[in-house]
Amino acid sequence: MTIEVRVPTLGESVTEATVATWFKKPGDAVAVDEMLCELETDKVTVEVPSPAAGTMGDIVASEGETVGVDALLATIAEGGEAAAPASPAAEQKPQADAPAVSGGDSVDVMVPTLGESVTEATVSAWFKAVGDSVAQDEMLCELETDKVSVEVPAPAAGVLAEISAPEGTTVDATAKLAVISSSGAVAAAPAAASTPTESSSSKDVEDAPSAKKAMAEAGVSRDQVTGTGRDGRVMKDDVAKAVAAAASAPAPTAAPRGPVSADDASREERVKMTRLRQTIAKRLKDSQNTAAMLTTYNEVDMTEVMALRNEYKDLFLKKHGVKLGFMSFFTKACVHALKEVPEVNAEIDGTDVVYKNFVHMGIAAGTPSGLVVPVIRDADAMSFAAIEKAIAEKGARARDGKLSMAEMQGGTFTISNGGVYGSLMSSPILNPPQSGILGMHKIQDRPMAIKGQVVIRPMMYLALSYDHRIVDGKGAVTFLVRVKEALEDPRRLLMDL
CATH class of the missing domain: 2.40.50.100 (RNA polymerase II/Efflux pump adaptor protein, barrel-sandwich hybrid domain)
Incomplete structure (x- = not known):
């Protein structure tokens, strides 16, 4: 009996993958759940296990090929039979x-x-x-x-x-x-x-009458519209898309390369963008084009958080087996603020606003292959220790490229820490369809006026980027102020103030 090995479900919005490596070749014996090959998507690496024990048959998708979801990868002759030959036809x-x-x-x-x-x-x-x-x-x-x-x-x-x-x-x-x-x-x-x-651009193709009327009313010529009907026939919806695209068309995303001398060209290196980097670029640009994104700033005095962390970090590590970092404080502070300003934790779905009565916190993490955002689910119900453990575990999996699609989906709010790279101030870009993202930055000693005296304090700039379609300026500022208050006086978190 021949068993088919097919591409598994790759996750929401992921429709294709590239066959990176085959661990078996035709004729090899395989056990149930033994890894047969590895697929690369624009987000994660997926290992494909054997669905049955037997002998490796035909490999349909070779290394380097791009395959869609449920596409046939290979066959297995169950029970050690010889691989089934291709159909005589x-x-x-x-x-x-x-x-x-x-x-x-x-x-x-x-x-x-x-x-x-x-x-x-x-x-x-x-x-x-x-x-x-x-x-x-x-x-x-x-x-x-x-x-x-x-x-x-x-x-x-x-x-x-x-x-x-x-x-x-x-x-x-x-x-x-x-x-x-x-x-x-x-x-x-x-x-x-x-x-x-x-082909589809033939003059013999008769466009839909409603499309002709729409083109005449909009002043759009036939060659400006891509027909999606049979044989390239232009439909009414095609005209609407062309008009909308023309109205919202931004300036060219990248200026064409200027002349390059032969000497300079010989010293250049051209490397194709990885799928992950291409997806990051597209999603970030789509975020700018879709959301009415705005950023508001504040600064927080980290004195109390740093003192509390220094006082309890050894006991925390001894009891929980994980270091007490700043991310759990920021996660708790954001959860606290999201309860008061729920629209920052919501998203737009058509003409509806979907409010989330939970917090799935995305924690942006840099990896050798690009930025990923693992999600800490139900962060609002977690302790400091549970948050630190989850961040450490997902951070390690992210660096090793072992995150699953499920671990990067469903986030309701995101925290991005550019401070680990030395960033003093920046404007983070939204992670669609989320309506808010908090940017953390470098802690820097600065002179501050405290009760009429100039003192040196460890200060951090905070940036909240938000979707102005759903979050008003008042809500955004209130959110950031609540985060600031919770961090400057961590006792407020314990008392839910």
């Missing part, structure tokens, strides 16, 4: 004088699910040509959307009889990409032979 060679495909033995290759809010994709590359034999789940082509690249596997074994959407074609979420013939027959006139001018 996949091994058939197309005949030169093959007739047109009959309707009874063909399988349509459709656009797979592209993900929430994604309605179209562009065919970027075909890995097979008309007449090529294909095995089931073998990659046929790659689609590009505005979010991810999606590889399309063959739904059945056979011969690629027809390509309906050539490279460069824009297709909607229900479009047909190709036809596979199980008998090996090839279509008489494959679409792959068509020229680019005969």
Whole structure:
């Protein structure tokens, strides 16, 4: 019996991964739950265990390939059987004088699910040509959307009889990409032979009447709109998207590179951005474009927190087995302030505001591969010791690249500590869909006027970035003042003041 090894669920909003390493090769014996391969996403590394004991069969997705959720990775012959060979149909060679495909033995290759809010994709590359034999789940082509690249596997074994959407074609979420013939027959006139001018931009395509009217009213030309209907037909929604995009189009995200001399070019090094870095860049820019982000500042005198920490740190370590740091104080202070200003702990969902009666605290952590934000769940119900243990454990897992997707999802508020890198003041960027993020900074001795006298105090600047669509200035300032008060007099936390 042949067991399929497929891509596991990668987490919310993650639709693809890259096969990083195979630990087994065809013919190797494998045990149940033994690690077969490792996948890399733009956020975490995922290990794929064996679903059964047996012998490693075919490896469908080689190292370096990009695969979607539930895509076939490999097969296992249960009980030590020899790996099942590819379907005979996949091994058939197309005949030169093959007739047109009959309707009874063909399988349509459709656009797979592209993900929430994604309605179209562009065919970027075909890995097979008309007449090529294909095995089931073998990659046929790659689609590009505005979010991810999606590889399309063959739904059945056979011969690629027809390509309906050539490279460069824009297709909607229900479009047909190709036809596979199980008998090996090839279509008489494959679409792959068509020229680019005969694709979705053909003048013979009749746009929806409502779209024509919308384009005329908005003063938008046909070439400014990308059609998502069948064969590239422009629909009314496409016009609305084009108008909205034109209205909100920012300046170019990056100026084109200027001329580079041959001497300078020889001393440059070009390295492709990692998936994680690309995702970080996109999410941060999306945050700026979506939220009405504003930052308010204050400063806190860390004298009392530092004195309390110095007094009890040895006893704390002896009893709880973890060091007493500043993060538990800040987490407690934020939880205290969020109770008074709940909109900072809320999020916008369409036209609704969702208030959270709990605090899942995100703690931003720098790692060798980029910034990640593990989440401390129900931080509002945790002790100082539990918070410190959770932060230490998740921080170590983050540095080792072992955080799961679940550990980085569901946060309601975030704390970012730039002070560990020496930052004196900065404006943190929101972590969508959250409405607030607190920026901590370097503790620096500064002269302060205290009761009419100038004294030196350990001071820290605090920054609260917030979404002004849901949080008013009064609420933001109140939140930051409550955090300041709790840290300058930690006894307030014990008395819930």
